[in-house]
Amino acid sequence: MTYREKVQNEINNEKLIKLWEKICEAYEQGGVDQVKSTIDGRLDTINRDYQEVIKKLGELM
Amino acid sequence: MFRIKTIEIEGFRGINKKNSIEFSTPVFLLYGGNHQGKSSILNAIEWCLYGDKCIGKETGIRERVGTGESAWRVVNDNADKAEVKLTIESNGDTFIIIRSEEKGTGRRGKNIKISLPDIREKEGNDAELEITRLFKVSFRDFATTLYQHQETIHDFVIQEPSKRSDAMDRLLGLSDYRNILDGISKSEISKIQKELAREFSNFQARIEDAINMRQKDIDEKTNKAKEKGLKEEELNEVELLELAQSIIKDVDGFARQLGLIISPVPTLSDWKGTESFISNIKNECDRLWAESPDVKEQSEKQGKRSELVSLQSQYEVQFKNYKSREKELEDFIRDNGDRDGIVNKIENTIKKVEDIEKEIKKTNSKAKLVEEGISLLEVASPSEADVCPLCGKTVPNLLDHLRNEWTEKIESQVRELNNKKDELDKRKNYLEKLLKEHGGLMQDLQREKGRLKGVINDIVKSLGKEIGDRDDPYAILSSEIKKIDTRLNEIEDAIKTKRAKIEDITEKKDTLHLIYDILLLKNKLEEINNIQQTDEFKRLNEIRNNVSNLVGEVEDITKIIIFCMRKEAEEKIDLASCAIDEYFCKITENPAFQKLNIKVEEDVRTGKNTYSFEDQDSKNPIPILSQGDMNSFALSIFLGLAKTMGDSYPLGFILMDDPSQSLDSQQEERLIKVIDEISERKQIIISTMDKGFKQLSKENIKKKKKVITVSDWTLDNGPQFSEEI
Numbered sequence: 001m002t003y004r005e006k007v008q009n010e011i012n013n014e015k016l017i018k019l020w021e022k023i024c025e026a027y028e029q030g031g032v033d034q035v036k037s038t039i040d041g042r043l044d045t046i047n048r049d050y051q052e053v054i055k056k057l058g059e060l061m
Numbered sequence: 062m063f064r065i066k067t068i069e070i071e072g073f074r075g076i077n078k079k080n081s082i083e084f085s086t087p088v089f090l091l092y093g094g095n096h097q098g099k100s101s102i103l104n105a106i107e108w109c110l111y112g113d114k115c116i117g118k119e120t121g122i123r124e125r126v127g128t129g130e131s132a133w134r135v136v137n138d139n140a141d142k143a144e145v146k147l148t149i150e151s152n153g154d155t156f157i158i159i160r161s162e163e164k165g166t167g168r169r170g171k172n173i174k175i176s177l178p179d180i181r182e183k184e185g186n187d188a189e190l191e192i193t194r195l196f197k198v199s200f201r202d203f204a205t206t207l208y209q210h211q212e213t214i215h216d217f218v219i220q221e222p223s224k225r226s227d228a229m230d231r232l233l234g235l236s237d238y239r240n241i242l243d244g245i246s247k248s249e250i251s252k253i254q255k256e257l258a259r260e261f262s263n264f265q266a267r268i269e270d271a272i273n274m275r276q277k278d279i280d281e282k283t284n285k286a287k288e289k290g291l292k293e294e295e296l297n298e299v300e301l302l303e304l305a306q307s308i309i310k311d312v313d314g315f316a317r318q319l320g321l322i323i324s325p326v327p328t329l330s331d332w333k334g335t336e337s338f339i340s341n342i343k344n345e346c347d348r349l350w351a352e353s354p355d356v357k358e359q360s361e362k363q364g365k366r367s368e369l370v371s372l373q374s375q376y377e378v379q380f381k382n383y384k385s386r387e388k389e390l391e392d393f394i395r396d397n398g399d400r401d402g403i404v405n406k407i408e409n410t411i412k413k414v415e416d417i418e419k420e421i422k423k424t425n426s427k428a429k430l431v432e433e434g435i436s437l438l439e440v441a442s443p444s445e446a447d448v449c450p451l452c453g454k455t456v457p458n459l460l461d462h463l464r465n466e467w468t469e470k471i472e473s474q475v476r477e478l479n480n481k482k483d484e485l486d487k488r489k490n491y492l493e494k495l496l497k498e499h500g501g502l503m504q505d506l507q508r509e510k511g512r513l514k515g516v517i518n519d520i521v522k523s524l525g526k527e528i529g530d531r532d533d534p535y536a537i538l539s540s541e542i543k544k545i546d547t548r549l550n551e552i553e554d555a556i557k558t559k560r561a562k563i564e565d566i567t568e569k570k571d572t573l574h575l576i577y578d579i580l581l582l583k584n585k586l587e588e589i590n591n592i593q594q595t596d597e598f599k600r601l602n603e604i605r606n607n608v609s610n611l612v613g614e615v616e617d618i619t620k621i622i623i624f625c626m627r628k629e630a631e632e633k634i635d636l637a638s639c640a641i642d643e644y645f646c647k648i649t650e651n652p653a654f655q656k657l658n659i660k661v662e663e664d665v666r667t668g669k670n671t672y673s674f675e676d677q678d679s680k681n682p683i684p685i686l687s688q689g690d691m692n693s694f695a696l697s698i699f700l701g702l703a704k705t706m707g708d709s710y711p712l713g714f715i716l717m718d719d720p721s722q723s724l725d726s727q728q729e730e731r732l733i734k735v736i737d738e739i740s741e742r743k744q745i746i747i748s749t750m751d752k753g754f755k756q757l758s759k760e761n762i763k764k765k766k767k768v769i770t771v772s773d774w775t776l777d778n779g780p781q782f783s784e785e786i
Contacts, residue, residue, distance in 0.1 A: 010621045011618070019615070031240065034244070035247075036244045040249055046608055053601045057601065058267075061267065061592070
């Protein structure tokens with residue numbers, strides 16, 4: 001069994017399995033740095049949304 | 062069992078020109094110095110089987126990491142293409158794998174082909190799948206149990222626990238876990254989560270500050286309203302609208318009082334329109350006030366009064382100027398006479414000058430005769446010396462007499478006349494200057510008179526009536542101003558009550574504004590309080606939850622990776638511990654070590670595996686292990702894993718790269734014995750630069766063996782291979 005399968009077998013949550021698959025794909029395509037980029041990339045959108053909402057709320061004040 | 066039969070290498074790493082080796086014996090030694098191309102032969106076998114999987118950081122092999130110039134380059138620097146042909150045999154069947162890569166062509170220039178015993182051929186991805194199907198060993202397991210890289214031995218021997226743990230992970234084939242953990246730890250997810258939390262907390266603080274500020278403003282305005290006599294319960298919209306209605310009534314009443322008609326002012330129906338309502342009321346009050354007859358007259362009278370006061374002031378100044386000039390002229394005339402007097406004096410003086418000039422002329426004629434007589438007598442004979450040359454009379458001592466006459470009478474007479482003339486000239490000049498001065502004073506007086514007349518004309522125009530020469534304009538103006546003042550006092554009394562009405566309206570208007578300010582502040586306060594109920598605020602919490610969830614998910618996965626990595630390490634060590642122990646004791650033959658246990662633990666900080674070692678007395682042997690012992694230990698782990706796991710794979714060979722790097726000669730000899738044993742069941746290909754190890758191998762390995770010397774490496778051709786039996 002590969003590392004990928006071994007970790008997947010320990011996960012009992014669909015959401016985590018999807019995240020793990022994404023991490024594995026990133027790792028197999030671009031190694032360590034790609035893993036970092038994939039996780040940070042998911043935060044980029046969230047962070048953008050967050051800043052936008054904070055700005056709107058600031059205007060309300 | 063698959064065993065390697067031959068390998069042909071061309072353009073691969075250190076080997077440029079095509080070269081081949083036949084692996085015809087169970088033990089095969091590649092011997093040569095540093096940088097001669099030994100490792101390139103082992104790398105060629107690995108690359109032919111696994112291609113790009115054996116390049117990059119994920120291999121866990123340091124020299125395979127890097128890009129550009131520092132990259133682990135497949136194609137030789139002097140070649141355009143790398144090609145490795147590997148012939149593998151199993152039970153009489155032959156499999157030929159050819160892998161190639163063209164320089165600088167990317168994925169397009171990479172190819173793999175496998176020829177199967179039944180003459181079928183597969184290429185590309187099909188060939189890769191066929192290789193996986195046949196050999197059933199992943200690259201990671203290959204690198205752990207079939208190919209002993211020199212770097213893992215080297216790192217293991219280094220006396221530094223973290224590097225040794227890295228090397229252990231590589232020996233155990235756990236680099237993927239480690240690499241992924243590195244990738245996750247490099248991510249900025251936790252940092253961003255903290256930043257978002259900090260921003261959220263700042264935003265909440267801003268809300269609190271805004272609430273406190275608004276409440277403070279409301280309190281201040283409420284106190285002000287109370288000072289005006291309002292009760293707190295009156296500070297609401299109903300009261301505000303009633304007050305607005307009352308103001309409209311007041312303005313209407315005021316208009317009636319003035320005899321004017323109120324313009325339509327929109328009724329206030331919503332407190333939010335208060336500012337506009339107040340502005341309309343103010344404009345209407347201003348208009349009514351301006352159009353009130355009393356106010357109009359008051360304004361006109363005030364204007365007229367200002368005008369007359371100004372004219373009076375101008376007249377006063379101008380009159381003073383005129384009088385001042387007039388006095389200057391009078392003083393002059395008193396001192397110097399009037400113009401005619403001065404002119405007469407000048408004419409008299411001119412006449413006196415003319416008389417003197419005549420007298421001077423006459424004296425000059427006489428002087429000429431005396432002068433002539435003197436000159437004639439001076440040259441006359443003695444007999445004629447006393448005879449006058451002009452009249453013929455004889456006068457004793459005539460020359461002396463004439464000379465005396467000349468010096469004493471004529472000269473003094475001429476001097477006296479000239480002095481008189483000079484004085485008269487001075488007198489004439491002085492009188493002419495006085496005449497000029499008189500003219501200037503006259504001009505000044507006329508100018509001031511003209512100005513005074515101008516002011517009087519303005520007064521006549523302003524008053525609309527003539528002013529006679531005997532009239533005093535100042536007094537007339539004073540009288541007119543007094544009349545205006547009397548009228549203004551009458552008007553002021555009349556509009557006092559109207560002004561009081563306007564002030565009442567203004568007061569009500571201010572109260573209205575105050576209530577409006579309070580309602581506005583309360584409204585803003587409510588809006589701020591309601592921010593936490595807005596969709597945006599809910600979205601903010603949602604985003605924070607999403608980040609927390611993502612952080613939680615990544616943390617959960619990290620925990621699972623750590624768990625799996627440790628579990629796999631423990632399983633592999635459990636499985637191979639007997640074999641590791643056995644090999645270690647065989648190679649070292651150190652009586653101090655009868656048993657060697659390996660324990661896996663989790664690094665508290667990084668979560669990665671850390672390894673500890675115990676001897677039969679549960680003591681850590683590392684401090685007393687020599688480098689040779691450490692080298693033996695690393696080899697034992699590799700060989701232990703190769704035995705317990707590698708034997709289950711159909712690939713029947715082991716590749717060992719510089720296995721004896723820190724071993725002493727006795728350990729080398731014992732390693733050779735172990736290799737001899739292993740070669741019973743596995744083909745062994747060893748690369749070494751150790752001459753002693755080569756010699757010992759030749760002498761002590763009982764199986765058939767072959768030694769190929771790899772030497773004379775050049776940039777153009779690569780190494781030369783020569784065989785030793």
